[in-house]
Amino acid sequence: MFQKRYATPGTAPATLDPLPAACARKPVIRLIEYDLTHLDERVIPSVAELPDFPDDGRVRWVEMNGLGDVDELRALGHRFGLHPLALEDALNTGQRPKMEPYDDHLFIVAQMIYRDPERKLCGEQVSMFLGKSVLVTIQEEDEIDTFQPVRERIRGGRGFIRKLKTDYLAYALLDSIVDHCFPALEELGESIEDLENELMDKPSQSCIHVLHEHRRTLMQLRRFVWPERDVLSALLHDETGLIAQPTKIFIRDCYDHTVQIMDLIESYRDVTAGLLEMYLSSVSLRTNEIMRVLTVISSIFIPLTFVAGVYGMNFDYGDGSMPMNMPELHKPHGYIICIGIMLAITTAQIIFFRRKKWL
Amino acid sequence: MFQKRYATPGTAPATLDPLPAACARKPVIRLIEYDLTHLDERVIPSVAELPDFPDDGRVRWVEMNGLGDVDELRALGHRFGLHPLALEDALNTGQRPKMEPYDDHLFIVAQMIYRDPERKLCGEQVSMFLGKSVLVTIQEEDEIDTFQPVRERIRGGRGFIRKLKTDYLAYALLDSIVDHCFPALEELGESIEDLENELMDKPSQSCIHVLHEHRRTLMQLRRFVWPERDVLSALLHDETGLIAQPTKIFIRDCYDHTVQIMDLIESYRDVTAGLLEMYLSSVSLRTNEIMRVLTVISSIFIPLTFVAGVYGMNFDYGDGSMPMNMPELHKPHGYIICIGIMLAITTAQIIFFRRKKWL
């Protein structure tokens, strides 16, 4: 998720380098025209065949999905007067979310976070050019259609979407992008909870690995959502007149959602940090306990074994001429006394360990 | 406490989805009308039967407790001109505390923290619509009535509450919400103190677990109180005229309480962080001590045991033809010399350990 396309240092700005063939998807261009009473959806073969857009108050949404044809992109830029630098940003995906005002339109970059069919987290850049009556969106992917519910709402014609202009349409797309984070975070939250139980139950190296994966995912989400919040804030305080007052109330709501997402992310980060801390302190306590057992058992039995070893030595005993060698072995009750000494040593040690609270 | 209801991504904003049946409580609607001389309390069967509100300077407090009937909520919104997005936030509880100005009213979301009868910390969202002469509050729960003391104050008619307007009533409710944090925090503080004693006395894994529970609770409290402070600050600097100057002095006092609560939370966080640190350093010191005992005893007795083992070997002794095999065993005073060597080794080691300050 860290990858970002960048131009070779020193090349002229706003150069549109064709993508490597591997990830170049042929663009699909769709046009949706609507107003309160009218709705028209078409797939357009190429930018050149886009019809003229009369000034009839209709909202027009031009979607280009697929970045494989640099010429089409250039044509699109030419048709709608888009700045080459903005087109470059739309082509070189992996940009930070941002909002840039141009003369007669706003350029908005957003990063959609969604789960692919295998439930892996993916990111996809959505670039929008928001004009008075036209909204141009550029995406890389066409197959995973996360905007389908918005299109359905346009078709259904209920709610505010057909009554309001391109600014509301842009809001609806941004809102859909932002709201996709909630289920992704919910799933992450559940996974963190599972991990917590596992860590308490049977800590292993792989738990720690998963924990760090989660932390890194949270970090990345934060890096995408934080500037998205700034984008929404910038739209909220927009003074170009492209964002109407009623739409701003909706954008405020969407801004609120990003704040909630940031809150959730921060909560999860704190929880994972706490898990790591708890895990480390638990490992440290366990090591301490293990050492305590080892120390108690070793300290008791190693001296005893030494005593036993001493009386297992084979110095000439039973030979009257060397009475100095190991006379204890020939004393009556020698064995009993020896066992008694061992018991005394053991008792002393147990008392010592008890006082240290190691037993 | 992390749960939050959210709409499916892509659905139209301000959609009021009915709650799952399990947690849908039938709404109870209460109306309290009062001015300095007059007081009237009624339970209203449904929003449709709310009486007209003449412009007679009386304060009217409409309470809807229970979110189980989306139609009633919608009717309430219609009756008082509430924005659908605000209604959605009132329905989807778990919102961040916030204050949003609308044309002729303020929308305030607060989170009440209180202890349920089993002394568990609970949170409940209180949504308020503060108009010129009407205060509408929406809550999920009806049984645990944390606003009872405020109602009693209205009935009692003493103090400022009957003299001032809806803004003071809203303040009284917010003040009650904020002040509920103090006893909750006090109890938490006592629990932390108990934990400190336990940690010093007999550290165990479960202490650490409880410590992290407390840290997480503090984190969550902070997450709710922090934006509540912003809400109060926003009310304090309100310029819509809905908040009168005398009420602002009270709101400043309430704002002060949130600052004190934040201070307490920060203190507790620092204390718990210190506890964790102290606990870790104490475990580390104990492990060190345990290791020292193990090392001293092992280092002294393992070499001695080896020496004893050597003289326990059964190489043919007492056989004149192999005089090289273990002649020490047959030397007079061999045993005494052996014990002497052992004592020398032990003394050397004790001196070594003393110099290292391990003994």
Added chain:
Amino acid sequence: MFQKRYATPGTAPATLDPLPAACARKPVIRLIEYDLTHLDERVIPSVAELPDFPDDGRVRWVEMNGLGDVDELRALGHRFGLHPLALEDALNTGQRPKMEPYDDHLFIVAQMIYRDPERKLCGEQVSMFLGKSVLVTIQEEDEIDTFQPVRERIRGGRGFIRKLKTDYLAYALLDSIVDHCFPALEELGESIEDLENELMDKPSQSCIHVLHEHRRTLMQLRRFVWPERDVLSALLHDETGLIAQPTKIFIRDCYDHTVQIMDLIESYRDVTAGLLEMYLSSVSLRTNEIMRVLTVISSIFIPLTFVAGVYGMNFDYGDGSMPMNMPELHKPHGYIICIGIMLAITTAQIIFFRRKKWL
């Protein structure tokens, strides 16, 4: 030091609840009237007997020490037009230092930190109402009179105090409160230095305990001094006209002192954090050293003991019919060879440990 009196949630604001009898000290009321030429000090039996204050340019300082009589406090509030919320804050001690402007006076809360006769750090709240010609101060304690030097300066009549107005008197009290932190901090600093020496010399669990006590004390001091700085800054930028320009130069000096105190506190915090770090790293290094000794000795002698053990086994030797059993024991030079093998093992291990730098 964490305790704070708070009202039961839901009670009306500005309720003056009598204190529990245990800590309710009967109030002592003192009045000091002075101008450049005149000085009059009296103890007043009750608020009702306070004389009228003509507008004669004299400074009047009304001290109420002791919070045991709520009615007296209420009477004081009534006499000088003090807001009930401010009186509540004066009664419920443990407030955060703050400055609140009211119509014709400023309400200032400060926390005096001083050492009691047993050299324990104590805190006491001082509430001030600063009017044009009257300064009212409310304290809990009467016996430990930290303001005595200020009173002496008034009596002495030297310096600025008799020339300037109530604002300078309030400054003099605040300056005295702030300057009390210096000796307290100096003592703490010496105690930290002692601790450092002890930690380096003979680390023990109790050092860590004391270290954390100091850290907690610093934390609390910071929590009191930080808002005190804001109070002084607010006075410095006061625009009500109650603070004259010449006094502001003095307040700037006092503000400077709080900044220096914050600096000292931060220094001490850094030092204690460094001590903890150094202590942990030293424990960790010691454990490492201890383990090294244990490992070297065990690794050398345990295999040797095994070899000795093998030749201490009692398999039938000396019996010609089972020549396979332990023939080494009957070889000439068997013992010498065995000792040689042991030496070789030891040498190999010593070389290994040398290369690892463990020896």
Added chain:
Amino acid sequence: MFQKRYATPGTAPATLDPLPAACARKPVIRLIEYDLTHLDERVIPSVAELPDFPDDGRVRWVEMNGLGDVDELRALGHRFGLHPLALEDALNTGQRPKMEPYDDHLFIVAQMIYRDPERKLCGEQVSMFLGKSVLVTIQEEDEIDTFQPVRERIRGGRGFIRKLKTDYLAYALLDSIVDHCFPALEELGESIEDLENELMDKPSQSCIHVLHEHRRTLMQLRRFVWPERDVLSALLHDETGLIAQPTKIFIRDCYDHTVQIMDLIESYRDVTAGLLEMYLSSVSLRTNEIMRVLTVISSIFIPLTFVAGVYGMNFDYGDGSMPMNMPELHKPHGYIICIGIMLAITTAQIIFFRRKKWL
């Protein structure tokens, strides 16, 4: 990379001390003159031979590569009215990136980060004086020509570079400087990924060393890029009129790149911090596991060895007159019973360790 030339304390400001001979490269002066239709490149032997610059709307780029001749530098300053302090900063390389407005020109210091032919990260200071129609750049190095692509773009005459003025040329150089960070960071990222695999596979002291090298590199990059961002922001909000509006759109794009680079650097810092944490927790877990094995094996076998040692003692057995000495050895089934006791001890211990989850 920390080195910075500084003047001896107390010397007059703006003193141009000659560099030590070792690193003094003879300056090479190049002049490029161009407008939309005209292009002229020359190498100039000395500043004195720079031609007059008529006010003909052409852009002139004066490059001085090499700081070995202080007199030439002084002459350059004299020719273009540069402030002695700025010249001093150009000479004493290792400055923090900054932008300082002077009367009729802007002084810009930037730090170019690039990989030398051995792929080591290097830094080189580029100082620019941006006037209305002249851009003066001063560099230390002449051989590694990182500005070659920009020169090619001037020669090629395509894009914006020949149409716009000195401000665009300065932007093109800054953009080239900023964009050089991307490949450097990409390589660092790959190196971090390799390290991660190595750390998981076979952690060693050298990994930690490399990890810290990387952290330090990131720290340094951050220290250079952060102020570069401020430089670009200052240019973006420039009000001297030296930066034209169309160029500002390009500078905004370049500013964006610095933000992305900061983002990348922060990501890498977080990743390396996570690696270190994961590594420490993994070492701690491994130590715990190792200790567990040691403890289990020692605790089981040390007591058993003691029992075996006891019955290896040589107290006089087989002698009817001292029946107290080790009668067990002469009991029938003594051996079997002894083995049975050993098994019982072992079983008890295994059950104990199982319950502790150490087995």
Added chain:
Amino acid sequence: MFQKRYATPGTAPATLDPLPAACARKPVIRLIEYDLTHLDERVIPSVAELPDFPDDGRVRWVEMNGLGDVDELRALGHRFGLHPLALEDALNTGQRPKMEPYDDHLFIVAQMIYRDPERKLCGEQVSMFLGKSVLVTIQEEDEIDTFQPVRERIRGGRGFIRKLKTDYLAYALLDSIVDHCFPALEELGESIEDLENELMDKPSQSCIHVLHEHRRTLMQLRRFVWPERDVLSALLHDETGLIAQPTKIFIRDCYDHTVQIMDLIESYRDVTAGLLEMYLSSVSLRTNEIMRVLTVISSIFIPLTFVAGVYGMNFDYGDGSMPMNMPELHKPHGYIICIGIMLAITTAQIIFFRRKKWL
């Protein structure tokens, strides 16, 4: 370096307490008068004998070195109209660097950091009163004359110093103070590098001690340089007219130096933090390695020693009447089988340890 003189709490502000005799140096007063053409240096016996200063455009620098005579200080204050609070700050050295505007002069406190002849870091307070035509400086020390180079520049008459006014002289002194940090930091940096090598080579407790000394020194430097930066920034934005525009360009340069010093300090702090981290992780890894060796050797040989111990037991063997006792000892090949079993145990353990990657 933490020490700071402070007045007894409660004493009147601006009291000039004589210093303890031990550190009271008799003041030396010097007067330097100069303009572009004129230069006059004198030592003045006492403040009373300072000549009158006609308004002739000359710059006058009055130096008082030594704080031992409070009366002289008071006389100085009286002569130049200095505020008693400022004089108190000049006397009670150890102040935080600050700039305070008074009616007709600026009061500047700076802390000079320099190495004494034994290369120890020292700090000395320099207090300046910057008036229209007089600069008064007050220092504690007279012997270590760090301002000598500035005096030489005045005498030499080259550069800007004789052309500009008191503001430039004050700048020159501040610049000299700031630039003294560079060599001090350079030396510290070299010491840190040495420490790094030592830590990697042969870590010991004393390294950690030195490391923490360095960290504390950096902390203190930061505490002095940070407010010095604010002082320069305040001078840069001065609006009293005492700082002329041309001087501000020089002050900007000096401000820049403080930023670079802060950068260096932060770099060093990061490096030392990294060293500590690396050191801890290396100790932890070493402990792990040591434990691994101990565990492998103990786990292999302790069980083997037990087996050898069993067959060293002295149960009655060779006695046909008790065939159950240790029949293995009498089996042909018993010894070989026993050795075989030992080898099998060893092999199993080695395979186990290999799979765990401990070997």
